[in-house]
Amino acid sequence: MPKDLSLAVDAMGGDYGPEINVPGSLAAARETGAKIILVGDEASINQELGRHAHNDLEVEVVHTTQVAGMAERPSDILRRKKDSSIQVAFRLVREGRAQGVVTAGNSGAALACGMFILGRINGVDRPALASIMPTLKKPIVLIDVGANADCKPYNLVQFGLMAEVLARHVLGIASPKVGILSIGEEEGKGNALTKEAYSLLKSSSLNFIGNVEGRDVFTGETDVIVCDGFVGNVALKLSEGLGSALTTMLKTELKRSIWSKLGTLIALPAFKRFTKKIDYAEYGGAPILGLNGIAIVCHGSSNARAITTALQQAALFVRKKANDQIVQGLHANTELSLFSRSGQSSVMRREASGL
Amino acid sequence: MPKDLSLAVDAMGGDYGPEINVPGSLAAARETGAKIILVGDEASINQELGRHAHNDLEVEVVHTTQVAGMAERPSDILRRKKDSSIQVAFRLVREGRAQGVVTAGNSGAALACGMFILGRINGVDRPALASIMPTLKKPIVLIDVGANADCKPYNLVQFGLMAEVLARHVLGIASPKVGILSIGEEEGKGNALTKEAYSLLKSSSLNFIGNVEGRDVFTGETDVIVCDGFVGNVALKLSEGLGSALTTMLKTELKRSIWSKLGTLIALPAFKRFTKKIDYAEYGGAPILGLNGIAIVCHGSSNARAITTALQQAALFVRKKANDQIVQGLHANTELSLFSRSGQSSVMRREASGL
Numbered sequence: 001m002p003k004d005l006s007l008a009v010d011a012m013g014g015d016y017g018p019e020i021n022v023p024g025s026l027a028a029a030r031e032t033g034a035k036i037i038l039v040g041d042e043a044s045i046n047q048e049l050g051r052h053a054h055n056d057l058e059v060e061v062v063h064t065t066q067v068a069g070m071a072e073r074p075s076d077i078l079r080r081k082k083d084s085s086i087q088v089a090f091r092l093v094r095e096g097r098a099q100g101v102v103t104a105g106n107s108g109a110a111l112a113c114g115m116f117i118l119g120r121i122n123g124v125d126r127p128a129l130a131s132i133m134p135t136l137k138k139p140i141v142l143i144d145v146g147a148n149a150d151c152k153p154y155n156l157v158q159f160g161l162m163a164e165v166l167a168r169h170v171l172g173i174a175s176p177k178v179g180i181l182s183i184g185e186e187e188g189k190g191n192a193l194t195k196e197a198y199s200l201l202k203s204s205s206l207n208f209i210g211n212v213e214g215r216d217v218f219t220g221e222t223d224v225i226v227c228d229g230f231v232g233n234v235a236l237k238l239s240e241g242l243g244s245a246l247t248t249m250l251k252t253e254l255k256r257s258i259w260s261k262l263g264t265l266i267a268l269p270a271f272k273r274f275t276k277k278i279d280y281a282e283y284g285g286a287p288i289l290g291l292n293g294i295a296i297v298c299h300g301s302s303n304a305r306a307i308t309t310a311l312q313q314a315a316l317f318v319r320k321k322a323n324d325q326i327v328q329g330l331h332a333n334t335e336l337s338l339f340s341r342s343g344q345s346s347v348m349r350r351e352a353s354g355l
Numbered sequence: 356m357p358k359d360l361s362l363a364v365d366a367m368g369g370d371y372g373p374e375i376n377v378p379g380s381l382a383a384a385r386e387t388g389a390k391i392i393l394v395g396d397e398a399s400i401n402q403e404l405g406r407h408a409h410n411d412l413e414v415e416v417v418h419t420t421q422v423a424g425m426a427e428r429p430s431d432i433l434r435r436k437k438d439s440s441i442q443v444a445f446r447l448v449r450e451g452r453a454q455g456v457v458t459a460g461n462s463g464a465a466l467a468c469g470m471f472i473l474g475r476i477n478g479v480d481r482p483a484l485a486s487i488m489p490t491l492k493k494p495i496v497l498i499d500v501g502a503n504a505d506c507k508p509y510n511l512v513q514f515g516l517m518a519e520v521l522a523r524h525v526l527g528i529a530s531p532k533v534g535i536l537s538i539g540e541e542e543g544k545g546n547a548l549t550k551e552a553y554s555l556l557k558s559s560s561l562n563f564i565g566n567v568e569g570r571d572v573f574t575g576e577t578d579v580i581v582c583d584g585f586v587g588n589v590a591l592k593l594s595e596g597l598g599s600a601l602t603t604m605l606k607t608e609l610k611r612s613i614w615s616k617l618g619t620l621i622a623l624p625a626f627k628r629f630t631k632k633i634d635y636a637e638y639g640g641a642p643i644l645g646l647n648g649i650a651i652v653c654h655g656s657s658n659a660r661a662i663t664t665a666l667q668q669a670a671l672f673v674r675k676k677a678n679d680q681i682v683q684g685l686h687a688n689t690e691l692s693l694f695s696r697s698g699q700s701s702v703m704r705r706e707a708s709g710l
Contacts, residue, residue: 135600136600136603136604146538149538149545149546149547150546150547181589182585182589183501183504183584183585183588183589183592190504190585191504191505191583191585192504192505194585213589213592213596214588214589214590214591214592214593214594214595214596215592215593215595215596215599216596217593217596217597218593218596218597218599218600219596219600227589228546229538230537230538230545230546230549230586231585231586231589233538233569234536234537234538234568234569234582234586234589234590235569235589235590235593236569237538237568237569237570238569238570238572238573238590238593238594239569239593239597240569240570241568241569241570241571241572241573241574242572242573242594242597242598243597243601244570244573245490245491245573245574246598246601248491249491249629249632250625250626250629253625253626253628253629253632254622254625254629256625256628257624257625259621259622259624260621260622260624260625262618262621262622263617263618263619263620263621263622263623263625264618264622265618266614266615266617266618266621267609267614267615267617267618267619267622268618269612269614269615270605270608270609270611270612270615270618271605271608273608273611274604274605274608274609277604277608
């Protein structure tokens with residue numbers, strides 16, 4: 001029986017290549033019922049496939065001869081590595097052979113492939129990287145976490161419109177609350193960018209709840225938090241770094257005496273539940289929103305579980321027709337998304353700057 | 356014997372007023388040998404003084420009739436509350452009766468009092484709020500954490516010059532490494548502001564080590580990290596929020612079974628050491644750098660220990676003549692601090708904008 005859904009996986013991507021991408025993909029094929037297209041070096045992929053039962057699954061291998069390095073410049077990968085697993089995986093989506101792509105490879109290259117191979121959804125000025133973050137209450141969406149270092153106010157509105165669809169259809173939140181990451185709760189607090197974005201968001205169709213301070217991100221009260229890609233990337237990486245620093249500090253203290261070692265041993269199941277709760281692998285990858293196709297970027301150090309979760313997200317996104325919902329959201333707010341407050345449209349801006 | 360050093364304390368500041376400010380100040384007087392001037396409602400202060408032995412210490416009370424609220428607008432406090440404890444405490448520094456001031460009150464009001472009562476050090480374009488943060492290795496300085504939401508590239512250079520003095524003389528680091536908070540390690544990564552600041556910092560007299568990513572803040576490898584006040588405030592509050600969310604999550608898991616409760620009890624000393632290590636009270640307050648006088652702002656929820664640590668920092672700052680060092684640092688880099696890359700001086704900019 002032919003599958004309703006095909007997903008492409010950059011099998012060479014990430015720090016471990018086929019070793020984690022193949023088993024992660026097979027688990028996702030089993031859980032979602034999707035067909036998986038593994039893109040990369042055929043021999044390495046087949047070797048890994050030989051290690052896992054998959055006769056009940058629909059799996060295709062597309063052979064490629066090049067691999068994109070994690071440290072290579074995205075523009076170089078785009079220009080010189082036409083047969084790299086990441087480029088070919090994105091092309092499968094453009095050609096309609098797959099409806100979504102997951103990669104743990106070079107995230108700059110993934111953004112570039114998204115922009116130049118898939119292209120932007122009509123009306124989207126800047127695609128953005130969304131991160132699903134664990135909080136005290138439930139996962140939330142932080143957007144943009146790195147695609148756009150410098151933003152205009154209306155970009156933040158579009159980020160909100162796109163991420164609201166993610167929160168609604170992937171996280172299953174009925175009427176997502178949207179906030180803006182800022183420094184002070186009251187209207188009028190923030191920098192020039194957030195203050196202007198605040199008034200645009202207020203008149204949008206979104207369930208806008210105002211400013212959210214850094215300390216309130218992890219309470220989980222706000223479902224979608226928008227910010228520029230510089231602030232979002234700093235926030236995301238700072239959270240990762242702090243999480244790992246705190247874990248290290250706690251471990252060091254717990255290992256210091258025989259008593260605390262014993263105590264830790266007795267409380268081990270609790271520590272394991274805690275670790276699982278804050279494990280990024282449970283939250284999948286970061287979708288690039290605003291492209292003609294579904295693309296999800298995973299951490300370079302992803303394990304098989306993270307790849308599985310990302311593919312599940314991709315499947316959900318495709319089946320919920322998330323991109324159609326994004327188009328509708330943009331359409332319902334055209335006056336906000338196409339025009340900045342000065343009344344100049346983003347298209348005019350691009351033309352004026354010669355891009 | 357008259358003391359070489361007097362420090363003023365806003366005794367009404369913070370969530371608990373004299374109840375924590377008085378004992379915190381007495382401990383600091385004992386440890387630093389400084390004279391302490393407690394500013395606020397005389398009756399409340401004397402009542403609290405009556406609870407603690409202090410005959411061996413030099414303590415003065417300056418009575419004031421007004422208190423600045425935590426939610427009041429700084430400009431209102433400045434204009435309408437001339438006899439508020441925070442304003443009077445800052446005036447004692449301007450009048451030379453104290454060399455430094457510590458407040459756990461409204462931080463916006465503290466910044467306003469700093470700017471308008473103490474004034475800026477000659478050559479400083481924008482005073483900034485520095486935070487001393489715990490890391491895996493040792494405390495580091497993050498600057499600016501909230502005084503300036505929108506910055507010019509040369510502001511970031513001045514922040515670096517001022518914080519370097521703090522790292523050198525208060526944290527005791529011989530040749531502090533200065534980095535810029537950004538999104539990618541390589542030169543050329545970042546937003547418009549950080550990219551321009553990067554090239555200015557490279558040609559400064561600072562020991563500049565380049566970009567620092569969010570995930571590397573807590574490794575403690577970089578001694579001073581500069582950023583604009585928006586990014587810094589988000590980073591600071593996000594760290595506080597995440598730290599407390601992780602602690603809550605871990606506690607919840609540890610309380611779930613009788614076994615994990617037992618394990619926690621056995622490992623309790625380790626948990627206590629861990630908590631102390633990440634307790635902000637051990638790291639004092641956030642100095643406002645660039646003012647004619649030493650001013651340190653503490654968290655509104657500060658305990659007595661945090662007030663003591665902040666006063667110790669203030670004493671160290673005064674005794675090390677930190678402000679003279681800042682003047683020297685600015686002087687050694689005049690061409691960077693007064694001119695932006697476009698060749699327009701900050702003074703000219705201000706004149707052009709009519710300020």
